[in-house]
Amino acid sequence: MTAALPPFYLQHFFDPNNTGVPLQGGKLFTYVAGTSTKQGTWTDATQAVLNSNPIILDSRGECSMWLDPTLMYKLVLCAANDTDPPTSPIATQDDVSGAVTLGFLTQQVVGGILFPLTVAEFAAGVTPANYAYPPGDVRRYGAVGDGVTDDTTAAQNALNVARYGQSRVHFPSCNKGVQTVYLVGSALNPELLPYENTYITADPGVILLKGSSTVFTNIFNCQSTFAASTLLTGNVTRGQNSLTVISAAGLSVGQLVEIFDQTFKYGSNGHNLELNEIKAIVGTTITLENPFIGDYTTGNSAALKGATQAARNIRFENVTMRIATGGDGGGIIFQDAYLCLATNCRVIGPRSQPGFLFWRSAYCRGRGLITQDGQQQATPGYGYGSAAGSSAHDCAFEDCFFLNVRENAFSDNVRFCAYVNCIAVGAADNGFNTHASGAEDCLFLGCRSYYATSKGFVTSGSNAADIRIRFIACESYFSGYIAFWSGADAGRENQDIEFIDCKAFSPGTNTSTSFGFYVNNNTRPKIINCRVDAQNQANVRAGIMVQTCTDAVVRGGEILNVDPNWGLIHDTCTNVEISGVRFQAITAQQVHSTGTPSTGVWVHDNRGSTGSYTRNSGDLWQNNYWAGNPDNDNNVVTYSASMTPDFSLGHRQSITANNGTAFAINAPSNAPTIPGPRMTVIVRNAAGGALGAATWAATYKLAAWTQPASANSRSIDFEFDGTNWVECSRTAADVPN
Secondary structure, three states: OOOEOOOOOOOEOEOOOOOOOEOOOOEEEEEEOOOOOEOOOEOOOOOOOEOOOOEEOOOOOEOOOEEOOOOEEEEEEEOOOOOOOOOOOOEEEEEEEOOOOOOOOOHHHHHHHHOOOOHHHHHHOOOOOOOOOOOOEHHHHOOOOEEEEEOHHHHHHHHHHHHHHHOEEEEOOOEOOEOOEEEEOOOOOOOEOOOOOOEEEEOOOOEEEEOOOOOOOEEEEEEOEEOOOEEEOOOEOOOOOEEEEOOOOOOOOOOEEEEEEEEEEEOOEEEEEEEEEEEEEEOOEEEEOOOOOOOEOHHHOOEEEEEEEOOEOOEEEOOEEEEOOOOOOEEEEEEOOEOOEEEOOEEEOOOOOOOEEEEOOEOOEEEOOEEEOOOOOOOOOOOOOEEEEOOOEOOEEEOOEEEOOOOEEEOOOOEOOEEEOOEEEOOOOOOEEOOOEOOEOOEEEOOEEEOOOOOOEEEEEOOEOOEOOEEEOOEEEOOOOOOEEEEEOOOOOEEOOEEEOOEEEOOOOOOOOEEEEEEEOEEOOEEEEEEEEOOOOOOEEEEEEEEOOEEEEEEEEEEEEEOOOEEEEEEOOEEEEEEOOEEEEEOOOOEEEOOOOOEEEEEEOOEEOOOOOOOOOOOEEEOOEEOOEEOOOEEEEOOOOEEOOEHHHOOEEEEEEOOOOOEEEOOOEOOOOOOOOEEEEEEEEOOOOOOOOEEEOOOEEOOOOOOOOOOEEEEEEEEEOOOOEEEEEEOOOOEEO
16 A cells, blocks of 8 residues: 555645745644544555654754555644643644545635635635635635625635735636626625735636725725824925925834825815825934925824735736615725726626725826716716826826716826826716816826716816826817816916817707817916817807906917807906917807907917907907908008107007108007017118108017118117017118108
């Protein structure tokens, strides 16, 4: 008879209190199955030499153990310092057979041989329910996947094991040809909690169904926890990467930290905070991996706190989640998370939470995500596709698709976040929105909105100013109301909002007084090279409206097919430039002023298919062509001893001197208020002799002036620098009249 290796994992053992270290000198007791009676094993297959009992493990934590194939064993593993009989066993396995028969080789037994208990499972205190499946497979921990059995505990056990180094958690397809549905989220445990460095995947077609309807919960909650904070001893400013604290106790290199003070964008919302990692610690001076994106002051109780459990480097791939009709919650929330990624995941039916949410998180990405069929979309805050909020920073959604959700949004002091190449179809409110709730330095690039019930793209609200938001190459199609809107309440004006190379197609499908672009209560807004094709929607009041703005710029692009209304309206603005715009098929005026006239208006280098427009007193119009005809851009100044050009009447000021009397050229009236406009002054000598001296006002900055000879003229070009008229060029010699 020949002895056999045990069909059991205990041949190479590790110290459970020191992960990865062999259990040197450990003891392995072998007993008769079901008893405490010792039973022998052999050093090799010949059964010539018995092992000691207990077997003492070598320096690698190994032993050579051969079993009697006719017997059943109980094996007990202990530390080197345990007694005989043992009092503190590390592990016990009963009913171990030395015989390997076909009946013995069940799926469970083979799995136990191929996939024995792992160090991570031991550390997590998780005993597999079915060894037939490999570590990380949720079925190993008892998941069924029939859509009826509560798989919450099994899934959470898999995540708990991943916390200790197993890394991957997988939701496999259970039955070929039948959809696998894992029911997760119970009344007691409504959310699954992943840990740092976990990689979560699922087979195609597998669905994770939210079993709990607890409001404002999610299927997965990736959340960091923090220790008590320590105050900063000095102010820090944007761009720095080091700080000093009262105490660095409990902090360590590589630790995730949150820096914050007690300032908010409005009320208790939009907390001034950011996440970072510790690069170095010297005494109480801490150097961080990334520069600060904000300012933090000791006067506002600036502080730092370190993570005790970091939601960092958590990844999801190919995971499909569903909230049942009438259920509640969302898909994945990244809360105080860092460097996390969700790729090619889908959420169906989100309600009180978005499908995907970055909340107080940093450097997180969502790529190729899909959210569809949001529930209770008519209620603000419900049925969202995606969002980044509550001071999230440096996060992005890329190449995502959102179908029949309420909207996708940034809110509450979100900074340096982006939507890139994302598509929203059938939004119940707006395709994409920043809510005018204190977002800064955010980007919408290459995104498209189709059939939004209200607006395509919005940075508008009443809470706090949005600052430096850029919409680049975005497109809105068939929005019910406005295609692109930036607006805020007086006193909370948005600042430096830019629309660049964007397109608005057929806005106003269901709401009157609509626009392609509507900008109100903004400072320094820009609409650059944008296109509005209103498709003659009767609800469209104008292709573009700029209202109650300061230093607004509309430059380039085109507005077409507006019937029966206007191309572009400006109203109650201070300094507005309209230039390089092509107007075509506009029924009413190309450029129209309504309500309180704007001041500092500069309209130049535009082209229109008709000659209808509103030009108020004081407006500067230059080099425009309406229906093929240029502006009357030449102002004939009445000759006298003291002359004042009127800049609002043209950028060419013509003076014809009919006698030799000396004359003065005063500063122009109705001068622009913004730098850039040019003015040409032409002096013609029709006096029949020499002219008297010309005296230029101090606002003209020019070299010495030479009067033209009889029957000749000279011209000089100036550019306004915001204060003075500075010479650019002049005729080098007399030119015959």
